[in-house]
Amino acid sequence: MNEATESGTRDGLELVYPPVLAEVSEAVRVRLRATRWWRVLRWTAHCACVLALAAAALAVLVARDPEPGTAVEMTLLGLLAVAAAELLPWATARSLFLMIRSQGEARALVDENGGRWITRDTDVAIRWAMLPRYVETPRLFVLLTARRTGTGFAYLPKSGLADPADVDRLRAVLDRNSARV
Numbered sequence: 001m002n003e004a005t006e007s008g009t010r011d012g013l014e015l016v017y018p019p020v021l022a023e024v025s026e027a028v029r030v031r032l033r034a035t036r037w038w039r040v041l042r043w044t045a046h047c048a049c050v051l052a053l054a055a056a057a058l059a060v061l062v063a064r065d066p067e068p069g070t071a072v073e074m075t076l077l078g079l080l081a082v083a084a085a086e087l088l089p090w091a092t093a094r095s096l097f098l099m100i101r102s103q104g105e106a107r108a109l110v111d112e113n114g115g116r117w118i119t120r121d122t123d124v125a126i127r128w129a130m131l132p133r134y135v136e137t138p139r140l141f142v143l144l145t146a147r148r149t150g151t152g153f154a155y156l157p158k159s160g161l162a163d164p165a166d167v168d169r170l171r172a173v174l175d176r177n178s179a180r181v
Helices: 021-033 036-061 067-099 165-175
Strands: 013-017 106-111 114-118 121-125 135-137 141-144 153-157
Touching: 013 153, 013 165, 021 141, 021 153, 036 067, 036 114, 106 165, 114 153, 141 165
Parallel strands: none
Antiparallel strands: 013 106, 106 114, 114 121, 135 141, 141 153
């Protein structure tokens, strides 16, 4: 990438931003929504909950000898399945945020070749072939790998841009090099 100018690089844009848990959480949720297995996991957890609640109801209402202990266990297991599935994005984001936060402020350089993310201890360049899709949210651009199994993503917070007008410039770079999801 070339030398930086006032609001970006000569051929692209520069973003400078601190790690923020809300942004990491949003990026993780976007990544999960773009995967097949996430929908299957949530559907399975909710179905398991319904089945557990049905078993609990049968244990109390249909059995000759109602078993309230079994009903409570089944209810708790069903609720636990849903809670585990629903807490997964938060737990993933929190774990990722702690790692990112330890690196301090991030600097991202985005141009026609791809993106480069620089922190205290890392310097990673990723070409567009690895991030061929993106999702725009009100606060972020989330860059996604082609695999729909959940591997790999990067995020670019709009707040990291020096000038609010650069959001349109960044969107234009992404539109030329990546497909909007």
